[in-house]
Amino acid sequence: MTDHTPDAALLAKAETLTEALPYMQRYAGKTFVVKYGGHAMGDPELARDFAEDVVLLKAVGINPVVVHGGGPQIGAMLKRLGVESRFVDGLRVTDAETAQIAEMVLSGSINKEIVGWIGAAGGRAVGIAGKDAGLVVAEKVQGRQADKLQGVERHIDLGFVGEPAQVDRRILDTLSADGIIPVVAPIAIGADGHTYNINADTMAGAIAAAMGASRFFLLTDVAGVLDKDGRLLTDLAPGDVARLRADGTISGGMIPKLETCVAAVNAGVDAAVVLDGRVPHAMLLEIFTRQGAGTLIRA
Numbered sequence: 001m002t003d004h005t006p007d008a009a010l011l012a013k014a015e016t017l018t019e020a021l022p023y024m025q026r027y028a029g030k031t032f033v034v035k036y037g038g039h040a041m042g043d044p045e046l047a048r049d050f051a052e053d054v055v056l057l058k059a060v061g062i063n064p065v066v067v068h069g070g071g072p073q074i075g076a077m078l079k080r081l082g083v084e085s086r087f088v089d090g091l092r093v094t095d096a097e098t099a100q101i102a103e104m105v106l107s108g109s110i111n112k113e114i115v116g117w118i119g120a121a122g123g124r125a126v127g128i129a130g131k132d133a134g135l136v137v138a139e140k141v142q143g144r145q146a147d148k149l150q151g152v153e154r155h156i157d158l159g160f161v162g163e164p165a166q167v168d169r170r171i172l173d174t175l176s177a178d179g180i181i182p183v184v185a186p187i188a189i190g191a192d193g194h195t196y197n198i199n200a201d202t203m204a205g206a207i208a209a210a211m212g213a214s215r216f217f218l219l220t221d222v223a224g225v226l227d228k229d230g231r232l233l234t235d236l237a238p239g240d241v242a243r244l245r246a247d248g249t250i251s252g253g254m255i256p257k258l259e260t261c262v263a264a265v266n267a268g269v270d271a272a273v274v275l276d277g278r279v280p281h282a283m284l285l286e287i288f289t290r291q292g293a294g295t296l297i298r299a
């Protein structure tokens with residue numbers, strides 16, 4: 001007689017798939033914008049997992065749009081070329097030479113690397129920048145920094161640091177409708193014709209807002225937003241973020257990251273999630289299983 005007792009490990013696999021079913025049904029046809037940070041990009045294994053996740057999303061009818069960073073890689077190239085670089089509130093002060101190097105690294109090197117990983121995972125990706133097809137028009141960022149001695153805010157010229165002033169989503173819609181996964185570098189032209197370096201989180205948030213995305217994922221190199229004792233904050237409302245900034249809980253790159261989450265959520269994105277890009281398949285686990293991961297920002 002045949003033994004029909006199911007093998008426990010096989011059963012667990014089947015359960016994982018059936019657990020994913022309602023999520024697949026809920027999200028089919030929706031747009032997910034994924035910000036892939038430079039810090040989450042270091043490990044080739046993790047990069048392959050990330051590409052597989054993105055391809056799987058597309059295969060189950062979700063439209064992923066990848067927006068990538070590359071801060072550490074730009075930093076390494078600037079160092080090799082002997083160009084000094086500094087950050088003000090998480091934004092790289094960008095002179096003309098730095099803008100050129102940032103574009104070379106982001107659009108030339110990292111963008112094509114990600115396109116390659118997605119291709120290797122069986123997906124079809126096209127790499128573009130904010131410059132392409134008028135996707136993003138940049139506007140110069142007016143930098144400000146608190147002067148602790150005088151207790152006032154000083155104006156700081158950040159150079160060619162931009163923020164998205166306009167987003168024309170049509171190129172993303174065209175690519176997505178054709179089964180292609182767009183991969184976007186955060187470089188755009190301003191109305192003044194200059195090339196602007198845009199913080200990748202800010203770029204991704206503006207694109208998530210313009211796409212009316214269901215989910216905006218930000219993959220980085222921490223478990224999520226941590227409190228002062230290093231504990232994970234699992235849920236945040238937009239109003240919490242100003243407080244975390246004011247009391248110094250968040251600093252550096254986490255400031256533009258959370259500000260862009262708040263802007264995206266206020267603009268109609270259902271939820272933003274800061275996720276740990278060091279965890280293999282972090283995105284799949286967050287989307288298709290009951291256990292959430294990282295920090296969810298929702299109105």
Ligand SMILES: Nc1ncnc2c1ncn2[C@@H]1O[C@H](COP(=O)(O)OP(=O)(O)O)[C@@H](O)[C@H]1O
Nearest residue numbers: 037038039220221222225226249250251253254
């Ligand atoms: N409260 C906080 N919780 C977590 N990370 C924080 C916090 N405050 C500052 N950070 C910093 O923010 C970094 C993530 O931002 P960033 O370096 O810009 O990452 P990415 O390159 O992935 O966009 C973390 O590595 C951490 O050093």
Ligand SMILES: CC(=O)N[C@@H](CCC(=O)OP(=O)(O)O)C(=O)O
Nearest residue numbers: 038069070071091092198199200
């Ligand atoms: C203006 C500004 O700061 N631009 C960023 C663009 C890349 C980026 O944001 O990369 P991560 O997401 O890996 O940090 C920079 O020059 O580093």
